[in-house]
Amino acid sequence: MTDPCRVRFAPSPTGDLHVGGARTALYNWLFARHHDGVYFLRIEDTDVERSTAEAADAIVKSLQWLGLEWDEGPYRQAERLALYREYAERLLDAGKAYPCVCTPEELEERRKAAMAAGRSPRYDGRCRDRHSKPEKPWALRLKVQEVGMTVVKDLIHGEVRFDNAELDDFILVRSDGLPTYNFAVVVDDALMHVTHVIRGDDHLSNTPKQVQVYRALDFPLPEFAHVPMILGPDRTRLSKRHGATSVLAYRDLGYLPEALVNYLVRLGWSHGDQEIFSRDELVHYFDLARVGHTPAVFDQAKLDWLNGHYLRGADPKRLADLLVAFWLKAEVPADEIEAAAARWSSLGSARTFGEAVVQTFGERSKTLWELAQASRFLFRVAIDYDVRAREKCLRPETQRHLRDVSTRIRSVIRFDAATLEKLYRDFVAERGLKLGDVAQPTRVALTGRTVSPPLFHVMELLGREICLKRLEAMWQQKND
RNA sequence: GGCCCCAUCGUCUAGCCCGGCCUAGGACGCCGCCCUCUCAAGGCGGAAACGCGGGUUCGAAUCCCGCUGGGGCCA
Secondary structure, eight states: OOOOOEEEEOOOSSSOOBHHHHHHHHHHHHHHHHTTOEEEEEEOOOOTTTOOHHHHHHHHHHHHHHTOOOSEEEEEGGGGHHHHHHHHHHHHHTTSEEEEOOOHHHHHHHHHHHHHTTOOOOOOOTTTTOOSOOSSOOEEEEOOOOSSEEEEEETTTEEEEEEGGGOOOOEEEOTTSOBOHHHHHHHHHHHTTOOEEEEEGGGGGGHHHHHHHHHHTTOOOOEEEEEOOEEOTTSSBOOGGGSOOBHHHHHHTTOOHHHHHHHHHHSSBOOTTOOOOOHHHHHHHOOGGGBOSSOEEOOHHHHHHHHHHHHHHSOHHHHHHHHHHHHHHTTOOHHHHHHHHHHHHHTTOSSOHHHHHHHHHGGGOSSHHHHHHHTGGGSSSOOOOOHHHHHHHTSHHHHHHHHHHHHHHHHOSOOSHHHHHHHHHHHHHHHTOOHHHHHHHHHHHHHSSSOOSOHHHHHHHHOHHHHHHHHHHHHHSOOO
């Protein structure tokens, strides 16, 4: 019986959780669940300049929304500073690290000089033989192994070799007493018994440095797995320039968490030709060995397709609950939403108004936001008419049709889709018209547009009163 | 600049590790047709890729080298 694996997601709270980070979290989570291991969250907030509590909060919210619950934590590096100090002290005592009194300004100057002379801008090691703590402010540098190679065994990339001569004595603890990323991450991963470090490709180049820290501290090495990054459509690192990139932004745009998860997991991982995966299937099939090597471009069109797929399959009740917030955002007054719902329920339908809307508009929408906008005309709000379509409705002949059909609508007993459809079909049959001759103008009068969900369902949703009012406005309109 | 990673349709990818089954498969998107009260959804069909150059081999998308291109890290 081997010990269970332990993995972590360790974001810096310097901004919203973007889709790249979310995928890293997802892969960690799936790996842990697949292997019955432990997945935990660690907030890397030692960079006090850039870290904020709001960002940490947004990350936690994002992860919760995606359903990536953690078993431990969140741990916070800011609360563990004493630990880093303790291990720094050990390295200093053991002579494996040394105090450096070079100031950032001096280093910058030397760096420039080196560049100008065509040399690489590495630290020149001038404080290397210093042992005692100086009076002046100092930073702690690791005395790195200068010869040989550091080989990183990566579960995705295989063995990656780095020449130790390329490494310089990098800083472990800054002069302000705060640990650098490469130091804190090693101390934490080792102390927290992380068995598999699964993170973005951008950290692969940092790994040989971290390996040196593991060795200096006599910590056992974890396994590493560096997953390729997610790029924008222009093939550069994803950033705000690319529009929506944060998990919360997608939530607010009306995407479903299961759609985003499904999209993200397939970006860089595959299981044959399968595109749609349930949560259980993902846990069952997920395997780091099947994670690709190539950076992936984020394609919103495919996310849209997946979201549409999940929207169609989702429980109408759940969607209806979520929809309200999007209607409000589409500037539908709250009391209009209530009025429509009350009117609907007085009709005695088994479904609620929201559920009925979801069922007729859902399969035509990619997102809840789209659904809310497309169904906006169901309320007593100002409708923006398609100008050209409206002009066609104002032809005398068409206005007559609308007027005559209105008369029948007014007197029909049951106001439901089936009855209305029969009414329209009888009407056009009697007059030798095609259904579209009357249905299309009706659609325009009621919705403002030439496209909508099936007309008779729309009418049922709208209710007799609003239908007659909008129809009347259309056939009474003077065509000047 | 140095180092590291990567390279199959526009995009995500299967195939590559263990060469022949690949006249390169699937999905999104796109185009066409069917269904149809419009639009979706669904069904059917189509256009669309092994970056380039050298090897190795009877045979390479698959192995090796170089180039080119892209990305990242260092500061």
